[in-house]
Amino acid sequence: CFNSGFSCDKCDFETNLCKTLHEFNLQSGWIRRNGQSGIGPPYSDHNGNESAYFLSLSPDMQSSSATLRTNVFLPTDEEHICQIRFHYWVSGTLMVGLQKHSEDTVTNIWQVSRELQSQWKANTITINSTEKFEV
Numbered sequence: 001c002f003n004s005g006f007s008c009d010k011c012d013f014e015t016n017l018c019k020t021l022h023e024f025n026l027q028s029g030w031i032r033r034n035g036q037s038g039i040g041p042p043y044s045d046h047n048g049n050e051s052a053y054f055l056s057l058s059p060d061m062q063s064s065s066a067t068l069r070t071n072v073f074l075p076t077d078e079e080h081i082c083q084i085r086f087h088y089w090v091s092g093t094l095m096v097g098l099q100k101h102s103e104d105t106v107t108n109i110w111q112v113s114r115e116l117q118s119q120w121k122a123n124t125i126t127i128n129s130t131e132k133f134e135v
Contacts, residue, residue, distance in 0.1 A: 013053040020070050029066030031058045046087035046120035054087075070135045072101070073127075082127040084135060087120050088112070096125060101132040 011018030013032055035043035035050040039059055045052035057066055076082050088094055093113045097106035110125055127135065 013055060017055075021068055028068070029057055029061040029064065030055050030068060032056075041091075041118060042089045042120065046122070057092075072132050072134055073129075074132060075130050076128050077130075082129075083124055084127065085122065085124040087122050089118070089120050090114050091118075096135060098127060098129070099134045100129055 009018065009020050011020060017032070032053050033039060033056050034053050035045070039056065042054075044050045045054050055068070057064075073082055074080070084096075090112055091114055093111065095108050096110040098109045099106045109127070110123070112121075112123075127133070
């Protein structure tokens with residue numbers, strides 16, 4: 001999230017989970033793995049690197065849902081925008097939601113369902129919020 005001037009937290013999962021995301025919890029259904037894990041596709045990250053790590057639903061969660069939440073971001077304005085760029089490989093449905101500090105509900109701001117090609121794709125979402133928020 002470019003949320004304080006031009007700062008950018010890059011997140012590649014090589015050593016751990018990103019600072020932006022809550023502490024990694026294996027119970028949540030997500031696992032940190034690479035293409036050599038023997039679980040199945042994808043067999044590499046978005047750059048074609050078989051040993052690079054990414055997050056994936058654990059095999060026993062394939063028919064269920066799992067959530068990842070970011071830490072709290074500060075409000076956005078003309079000088080402080082928030083853009084989140086991510087790479088994804090969808091075998092079900094992937095949704096990105098926004099929860100503002102004053103709201104109990106999560107608003108769906110982007111969604112994609114399984115497409116015919118099994119391949120990595122990229123997306124950038126720009127978020128505007130006058131109050132603190134999580135994604």
